[in-house]
Amino acid sequence: MSSGEKNPLVDLFTTFFGKHWPVWVGGIILGMLNVLLFAIKSPWGASGGLTNVGDNLYGLVGVFDASGITAINENNYGMLVILIVLGSFSGALFSKEFALRFPPKGEMIKGFIGGTLMAVGATVGIGCSIGSFFSGVPALSGGALIFTAGMFIGVILALKYLIWEMENRPGWSSGKSYTWLAAEPNKGQWQIYLGLMVLVAIIIIAYSHLKTNPVMTWFIVIAGLMGLISQRSRFCIVKSFRDPFMSGESQGSVGVIAGLIISLIGFTVIKYFGIGAMGESGMRARELTWVFPHFWAKAGIGGFIFGLGMTVAGGCAVGTLWRVGEGQVKLWFSALAMVLFMPFSNRFLVPLIDGILPQSAKFRNYLPDYLGYDGAFLLIVVLLGAWYWFVKWNERTGKFSAF
Amino acid sequence: MEVKMTLDCKGLSCPMPMMKIAKAMKELKPGEVLEVFGTDPGTKTDLPSWCTKTGNECLEISDLEGGVNRMLIKKI
Numbered sequence: 001m002s003s004g005e006k007n008p009l010v011d012l013f014t015t016f017f018g019k020h021w022p023v024w025v026g027g028i029i030l031g032m033l034n035v036l037l038f039a040i041k042s043p044w045g046a047s048g049g050l051t052n053v054g055d056n057l058y059g060l061v062g063v064f065d066a067s068g069i070t071a072i073n074e075n076n077y078g079m080l081v082i083l084i085v086l087g088s089f090s091g092a093l094f095s096k097e098f099a100l101r102f103p104p105k106g107e108m109i110k111g112f113i114g115g116t117l118m119a120v121g122a123t124v125g126i127g128c129s130i131g132s133f134f135s136g137v138p139a140l141s142g143g144a145l146i147f148t149a150g151m152f153i154g155v156i157l158a159l160k161y162l163i164w165e166m167e168n169r170p171g172w173s174s175g176k177s178y179t180w181l182a183a184e185p186n187k188g189q190w191q192i193y194l195g196l197m198v199l200v201a202i203i204i205i206a207y208s209h210l211k212t213n214p215v216m217t218w219f220i221v222i223a224g225l226m227g228l229i230s231q232r233s234r235f236c237i238v239k240s241f242r243d244p245f246m247s248g249e250s251q252g253s254v255g256v257i258a259g260l261i262i263s264l265i266g267f268t269v270i271k272y273f274g275i276g277a278m279g280e281s282g283m284r285a286r287e288l289t290w291v292f293p294h295f296w297a298k299a300g301i302g303g304f305i306f307g308l309g310m311t312v313a314g315g316c317a318v319g320t321l322w323r324v325g326e327g328q329v330k331l332w333f334s335a336l337a338m339v340l341f342m343p344f345s346n347r348f349l350v351p352l353i354d355g356i357l358p359q360s361a362k363f364r365n366y367l368p369d370y371l372g373y374d375g376a377f378l379l380i381v382v383l384l385g386a387w388y389w390f391v392k393w394n395e396r397t398g399k400f401s402a403f
Numbered sequence: 404m405e406v407k408m409t410l411d412c413k414g415l416s417c418p419m420p421m422m423k424i425a426k427a428m429k430e431l432k433p434g435e436v437l438e439v440f441g442t443d444p445g446t447k448t449d450l451p452s453w454c455t456k457t458g459n460e461c462l463e464i465s466d467l468e469g470g471v472n473r474m475l476i477k478k479i
Contacts, residue, residue, distance in 0.1 A: 020448045097444040099470040103414035166422055173423075177414025179442045182470020234445050239417065247421055247453050314417050326444070328416045395456065403425035403457075 016232070017095040023255025026233025031259035033222050033229075034135060035266030039275060040218045041076065043139060043267070043290050044226070045131035046084075046317035047122035047342065049077035050335075054343040064343065073209075076216060080223040081321060086202055087227020088325030093195030095232070099182035100327045104175035111330035114313025115320070115337025117305055122317070122338070123345040124353055125150070125302015126292040129237040129316035132299065134256070138263035139290035140271065140376045142365030145383075146296045147303035154307020155241040162311065163402055181327070199224075227322055235259075236319035238310040248401030250391035257384050264380055272373050288364060297361035298353070404462075406475070407431055412441035413471060420446045421453060424476065428459060431478040436462065439474040450474055 034044045052075045059066030072078035092098040102108075122128040125147050127136055133151065136144025165172055183191045206220040229235070239252035270276065270286070277286035294302065310316040313334040315323050320338070323331035354362065367376035394400050410427050412420040420441050427437050439446075447464055454461040454476060462475040 020444075092444075095444075099442065101414050101416070101442050101470075103416065107415065107419070162418070162422065166419075166426060173415065173419050174411070177442075179413065179470045182442070184468055185466040234417075234448065236417070242418065246418060247425065247449070248456060249449070249452060251452070314419070323416060328443075330416050403422075403429075 021233040023233050023251045024258045026229050026235040027255035027259035028262055029229050031262030033226055034263045038270050041215050043135035047128040049081035050338045051342040052078035054339040058343055076219045080219055083220050083223030084227035084321045085325040087224035088231035088322035090195045090198040091228035091231035092326040093191040096183035096188045096191045098191055098327050100180040102178040102329045104177055106172035107330045108333050111313050111333035112337045114309045115334030116341050117309025119338045119341035120345050121302045121306025121309055123342055123350050125299055126294045130318055135290050138267040140367045141291040142367050143292055143295035143299040146299040150300040150303025151307035154304040155311045158308045158311030159242055230318055230322040237316035244391045244394050245400055246402050248395050248398050250395040253391040257388050268377050291364050291366045293362050293364045295363055295365035297357050406438040407435035409438045416443050417445045421449050433478050435478050437476045441472050442470050
């Protein structure tokens, strides 16, 4: 892949891995893959998979009874999490962007605290920035809209904190840092070869499930692509919420809006026609897919805590996973905290909150039940349109941006 | 060309490098240059678009040894 004579294959490779993709390209492809996941089984989510990884870890060391825990390689969403990391790892290697980046100590602590807050937020809110937002909103869930509002407030407050910290405690994000295994300029071909090996490994893992569990094969292939695409386009939900109020940039938000529009169309069709449903009761189950019993208080509280966490960590659920694959050690601490605390929060904190909240604060709100399919679809389109208009206007005027 | 201020963003991930750069640029006078060392691949994409938006000039983004990028920004 070295420079020299023109080779169309090298040109193609450079197009994909020479520089970052626009976020909207990533958003559109991720939205399409999300629709494909739903058509095959159920939409994209990350917190369920992270909890499964944690459960298995605790089962292995004997903290929880391992008999009731599904093995990671039998859990679609557990594998989704692992494969997003592997997909991003291969994307980072192909573009020679992989390196183990150890930040100053304070940043690693912030990563861990952010991950802990995300663990609490995602378990209380039944879903993370993916399940209760990037998939939940197109799933026409009223709870997802409340989760989003909570997440937005969390992001704004945590951003205010980050700005305060930078002004008043600059030492917390400075100090000794280390970078290992980076590709040297015009060298580092080993990263491309290792990337190829990771890609082959993903194909082998997918193929190994083909006979026994073809749905899993689909999940593995799609998750690998999702990781790679997220890394190349730097797709991140926290960026889409935070940047208009920080640097004033709108690309992150536009990318997420693009993905949401694609998913909204696909999900609405699947739900309206009950594609993949078995019988009359299956029809209703299909409609209520990714419509969680969290409207309104559980979604609001969970979303708020999750928003705080993802901003402090600097990565949402998927943003954390692909940055893990890229070698950002701060986000390793976030992922570790999510894996460690989600199983505990699920077993101890969530039942406590469920006991306090009345049923009227934690029910499934399916928007078409109240507004019809056309009304619910239009409501989401109008909200996304308003968000698009706001971030573009704000980018021009800088009215709400801090810098 | 004289570098007025140098910022070490090595090891930091999004959003810390861009936040630190934006804060440092506020402290410079027009014509002065900020030098930044960083390791986050995202900054290489975020910085030029931020400079375009704020009217500052991104003079250089180069790859050094050890996965470090050197970025030079002139305040306009």
